[in-house]
Amino acid sequence: MSSVGIEALGVYGGAAYVDVQELCAHRGLDIQRFENLMMREKSVALPCEDPVSFAVNAARPLVDRLSESERDRIEMIVTCTESGIDFGKSLSTYVHAHLGLQKACRLFEVKQACYSGTAGLQMAVNFILSGTAPGAKALVIATDISRFALADKGAIEEWAYSEPSSGAGAVAMLVSDAPHLFRIDVGAHGNHAFEVMDTCRPGPDTEAGDADLSLMAYLECCEHAFRDYARRVEGADFRDTFHYLAFHTPFGGMVKGAHRHLMRRLCKAASSDIEADFTRRMAASLVYGQRVGNTAGASVFLALAGIIDTADIGGPQRVGLFSYGSGCCSEFFSGVVPVDAPGRLKDAGIAAGLDRRYRLSMGEYDAILGSTETVRFGTRDTQLLPETMPGIGNGVGGTPRLVLEAIAGYHRKYRWI
Amino acid sequence: MEPDTVFATLLAQIRDVVPELGAHAFARSDSMADLGVNSIERSEVLLLTLDALGLKVSPIAFHGARNIGELSDLIHAKLAA
Numbered sequence: 357m358s359s360v361g362i363e364a365l366g367v368y369g370g371a372a373y374v375d376v377q378e379l380c381a382h383r384g385l386d387i388q389r390f391e392n393l394m395m396r397e398k399s400v401a402l403p404c405e406d407p408v409s410f411a412v413n414a415a416r417p418l419v420d421r422l423s424e425s426e427r428d429r430i431e432m433i434v435t436c437t438e439s440g441i442d443f444g445k446s447l448s449t450y451v452h453a454h455l456g457l458q459k460a461c462r463l464f465e466v467k468q469a470c471y472s473g474t475a476g477l478q479m480a481v482n483f484i485l486s487g488t489a490p491g492a493k494a495l496v497i498a499t500d501i502s503r504f505a506l507a508d509k510g511a512i513e514e515w516a517y518s519e520p521s522s523g524a525g526a527v528a529m530l531v532s533d534a535p536h537l538f539r540i541d542v543g544a545h546g547n548h549a550f551e552v553m554d555t556c557r558p559g560p561d562t563e564a565g566d567a568d569l570s571l572m573a574y575l576e577c578c579e580h581a582f583r584d585y586a587r588r589v590e591g592a593d594f595r596d597t598f599h600y601l602a603f604h605t606p607f608g609g610m611v612k613g614a615h616r617h618l619m620r621r622l623c624k625a626a627s628s629d630i631e632a633d634f635t636r637r638m639a640a641s642l643v644y645g646q647r648v649g650n651t652a653g654a655s656v657f658l659a660l661a662g663i664i665d666t667a668d669i670g671g672p673q674r675v676g677l678f679s680y681g682s683g684c685c686s687e688f689f690s691g692v693v694p695v696d697a698p699g700r701l702k703d704a705g706i707a708a709g710l711d712r713r714y715r716l717s718m719g720e721y722d723a724i725l726g727s728t729e730t731v732r733f734g735t736r737d738t739q740l741l742p743e744t745m746p747g748i749g750n751g752v753g754g755t756p757r758l759v760l761e762a763i764a765g766y767h768r769k770y771r772w773i
Numbered sequence: 774m775e776p777d778t779v780f781a782t783l784l785a786q787i788r789d790v791v792p793e794l795g796a797h798a799f800a801r802s803d804s805m806a807d808l809g810v811n812s813i814e815r816s817e818v819l820l821l822t823l824d825a826l827g828l829k830v831s832p833i834a835f836h837g838a839r840n841i842g843e844l845s846d847l848i849h850a851k852l853a854a
Contacts, residue, residue, distance in 0.1 A: 392811050552833060571816045572832045613813035617820060 360484045360542065361535025361691055362477075363493065364421065366528040367661060367706045368414035369648045370399035371757065372714045372747040374721050376520050376649075382718040383519070390520055394608025394642065398649030399524040400716060401501040403729040404742035404759040407439045407526075408450040409770060411499035412758045415528035417704065419455050419495075420755065422530075430530075432462040432483055432494040436472035436653045438557055439500045440465065441733065441768070451497060454758055454770055469555070470604050471681025473498030473527065473653035478687070480531035481540055491533070498653035499526035503561060503730065518563065521607040523649020527657040537664060537697045538675070544592075545689040546585030548577045555682040560733030570682055571610065577686035578603070578614045578678050579621055585688040594622045598676035598690065600667055601637050602659035605645040611638060614678070640667035647710050653681075664693055664701045671695055714747020731763065738763045742773060749773070774852055779826065780845040786821040787841070790814050801842025819844070828852060 376395045380387050401410070419427060435447040446465035466475045473496070480494035502522035554573045555565030586592040603611045615634050619625040625633070641659035643666050645651070651658055656679045663675060673693045680686040716724070724730070731738060742748050742759040756772035763769065780801070788795050791810050805815050819832050830851055838844035 392813060566836075568812055568815060569833065569836050571812055572819075572836065575816055575820065576831055576833065609811075609813055613817065617817065621820075621824070 358485055358487070358542065359533055359535055359539060360481050361531065361540040362529045362538040363532040363534050363536050364418040364530040364704075365537055365657070365661060365701060366414045366416070366418040366704055367644070367658060367709065368410050368526045368528075369644075369706075369710045370405065370410070370524050370713060371402055371745075372716050373397045373399050373647070373710075374716050374718070378718065379520055379721070385520070392607075392609035393521055394612065395521055395646055395649060397647045398520065398522065399647075399651075399713065400721060400724065401503055401524040402745045402748060403724065403727055403731060404740045404745055404748065404761070405501070405524075406441060406731065406760050406768070407435075407437050407499045407501055408441070408447050408454075408768065409758045409760055410501060410524065410526040411435060411447060411451050411497040411528065412454045412770075414499065414526035415451065415455055415495060415497055416758070417755055418528060418530055419457070421703065426493070428458045429491055429493045429532075430457050430495050431460065431489055431492040432480060433457070433464075434476040434479060434494065434496045435465045436467075436476035436496065436498040437465065437500055438467060438469050438472060438652055439503075440467065442766075447499065448497075450768060450770070457495075468685050469681035469683050470606070470650075470652040470655065471679050471685045471687070473657055474677075474679035474687050474689070475685075476653075477529060477531065477657075478545075478689075480529075484531060484533055485542065493530055493532040495528065496531055497526060497528045498651075498657060500524065500652035500654060502563070502650075518567070521650050522563075523651050525648045525651035525654050525658060527651070527654040527661070529657060535691075536694065536700050538660065538691045538693055540691040541589075541674075541689070544585065544589045545687055546581045546583065546588060547685070547687050548580035548584060549685040552682075552684050554684060565682065570606075571613070573682070573684050574604075574606075574610065574680050574686075575614055575617050577680050577684060578618060578688070581678065581686045581688040582618065582622065585690075594618055594676075595625070595633070597674065598637065599673040600640065600663045600675045600693075601678070602641040602656055602663055602675055603638075603678040604680045605642065605655045605659055606650045608642045608646060611642065644706060644710070661701065661704075661706055664697050665706060669693055669695060669698050716746060720746050731760065735763050736766055742771070774826070774849070776845065776849045779849045779852065780842070782825050783818070783822050783841060783845050783848070786818045786825065789821065790817050799841065801845070802840050804840045822848065826852060
């Protein structure tokens, strides 16, 4: 069978972050109540950062590492997001331009809440498997930021439930027939989808929904998507088939709850076994998510990156992935991390990139949320001053950082600094 | 199945998931959220209750109950359907 999967991966977790515990205290939220979030930090998009700059900053280092002939084989760019900036023009057009890629290329965007990254990946995987362009590569970038219009105190209170976990981040994946980091188990997938109004983004800077309903939908989906996977994959067993598990991570506590649900429902496991299994198979998947917050479409791949970077990869390791997007659609799929993947992913410097972020004070954070500089959906003209923004000069580990500098006649202008 | 049996099953799951509430004297008007049961625990209570009663229905069907009495009534109605 043909080999296909993730050849290279890049992560961008922003230029700045806030400490979640400090944020909870600042908002007067019950710290106890938020302990089950299992979150430490959350990335904050600065006014000069948008889903395009996040996507480009995630992809640039991996594109730079390719030879010119390899770069010229990128024949498809899929941006995956629920933070779009235009109803017609996709983010991928800007991404393509600022990565300087060749023009014989498909450019488009996909949306299905936090499931978008998996939709994009599966589309790319099937493009490679189709064999219609032998040797071609596809660049799939899941990029999302949470930026809401906190015009007044009421808006802040309304956002209180999800603010501590709403993050920002992008994961870029080069998909090809040379899957150095993650070889997809071809045909091994399961889906569960149905219409439900759990969470949505009904306006450009607003989020609405019902957290309890969303949790229920997530739990129903992880069970039934796995059952569909097991129907297709002979002998699949939730406890024994996968060395590690990476789930969409709205917050760590949700993943822990879903794992407990699956272990009880599918394996009839005892509580003590469940805790040990979670630590052994899932703790590594949370290391990066705990530092950036919910990155929506990117989070399941950030979880995979955490496993490759921090878990024990003593031999080829099978990883089960679960992706969920509100509304809703979900997928359970799997693949194998080769033994040399950790050495290759080191080049991406993910932890070092997160360490370089600037820690915002609560005053700086509130100023950003209420800033008139924040670019809203549909802005026609504006000028930004990136150099004045906290943390923007910290660099992206030797490569320049792309920032949004202006909008003129709806056209976004970016600059490398 | 009697409504009281459904209610008792629900309480047993709450006490299993949140042992701190073991000694609490529950009333039908109690809301799990007001008792400090977090959203993940609430989901778990519902899923375990459905399991214990052998009810194979999407948990989403029980969304909207304002207290444990209403939740118990919704489950009982599904069992009877």
